[in-house]
Amino acid sequence: MAKRKGLTIKSNKLVMVSAAFQDHITQRLLHLSLSDPLLQCKRKAHRNPQARGSVEKKRLQTQDGQEEREYVLDPAPYPLTLAQKMGLMASPGERLTEGEWALVKARSVAQEESNQPCAVCREEFRLQTQVLLSCSHVFHRACLQAFERFSGRKCCPMCRREQYETRVIHDAAHLFRHQCATRIQACWRGYVVRRQYRQVRKTICPKDKELRRKFFEAKLQELNDSFVQYCHSNTEAFLSDIDRSLSSSRQVFQQLERRRIAEPREDDWDRIQSQVIQRGVHDCPICLTALCSLSLPSEAGRSNYQQDRHIVLLSCSHLFHQLCLEAFEAFTEDSRPSCPLCRSFYHKKLI
Missing domain, CATH: 1.20.5 (Single alpha-helices involved in coiled-coils or other helix-helix interfaces)
Incomplete structure (x- = not known):
């Protein structure tokens, strides 16, 4: 009887263990089929294109209206199977907390992962979606999904760590925007300085x-x-x-x-008159007739007409008949006429 009871207990344990293993394998295959990327792509392809466009538009509006936030991409952990509850299979590890994610991100920043290109496609991150793994490595989200789809298993492309967690971050986008703003400001400052320098070179003599x-x-x-x-x-x-x-x-x-021009004094008039005598002027430049002698103002043999025509001496040392000079001054438009010979302004004296 004791042997039969022992066999019965062992058989029951074997049945429970086999059932637990069978349940674990069934649930694992179900979870793998639900999380297959190929099936997800087929499901997305069979969707209505109009609905897909509306979803994309809503996603863009959400990104524009709200600040960029970080979030974990991995789905919620599945409930434990019977084998995991019985301790026959290892249970999955607990999800990382926000503090642990902060440490992972700090380690990634210290290694400057976001400043380097993606390890899968070898291109810069720029504004494309960026994911951070729990092993502190950074990739494009599309590159990581393509690597998982073609490798057939979930492991890090860099350190080959399995069963990692992924989190969407925006460090590379922030760095790229900062670089673009810095480049734009540098170009604008250079343009302003070059324009000012060209203006200075045009106006100031070196x-x-x-x-x-x-x-x-x-x-x-x-x-x-x-x-x-x-x-x-x-x-x-x-x-x-x-x-x-x-x-x-x-x-x-x-x-x-x-x-x-100031009016000459008496000494100046005498000097000017001596210059005229030395030059030997005998005719009026206007009427071209003879002038009276300066040394003999009442010379014998002159006609009465010549005696009536007085002589005017200008400050520029030129001689004219008084009537001729007055006629010239009457026909000029200037308020103060100039000498008919040298075109200089003058003072006159009757001699």
Whole structure:
């Protein structure tokens, strides 16, 4: 009887163990079939394209409206099988906590995993989705899924660690945005500095002798080009501008000369009169008739007409008949006429 009871107990244990193993294998195969990437791709392919477009649009709106957050991709752990409860099979490890994920991410940052290209495709992460494994290695999400699909098992492409956990992170995207912003700012600052430097070079003459020579050569070339272009475009306007410039310059010089000329004193008039006597002037430059002698104002033999015509001495040492000079002054447009010979402003004295 005791032997039969022992055999019965052993047989019952064997039946329970076999049932536990069978349940464990069945659930594992079911879980593997549900998590098969090929089946997931087929299911996604059979979906309605309009519904897929709406889901994609909703996902983009969610990314735009909310801040980028990190989350774990692995599904919730399956319930323990009978074999795992009985201790016949090893139970899966517990999920990593937020503190443990922080340590894993800190180790990844220390190794600068996000600054290096993806180990699968050897391309930069940029703005593509990035995943962090529990072994602190970083990959593209699409690259990791492709590696798992073609390898047929879940192991890290770098350290071959199995049964890892994955978490979506955005470190590489943040670094890429920072690099882009830095590059844009550097380009803009360089453009502003180059524009200011070109403006300075156009306006300020350099101190170096060679650069100074090139600076003035460039200025002269610009003036020549503008002159030629202006002449070809409108010659009459160019000449009229020159006339206006000359007239304005002449007016300025005339005003300065008027201010500068002071009325000669008696000694100055004597000196001017001695210059005229030495020069030997005998005719009026306006009427071209004979003038009276300065030394003999009442010379015999002159007609009454010549005696009535008085002589005027100018401060510029020129002699004229008084009537001739008054007629000249009456026909000139200037308020203060100039000498008919030397075109200089004068003071006059009757002699």
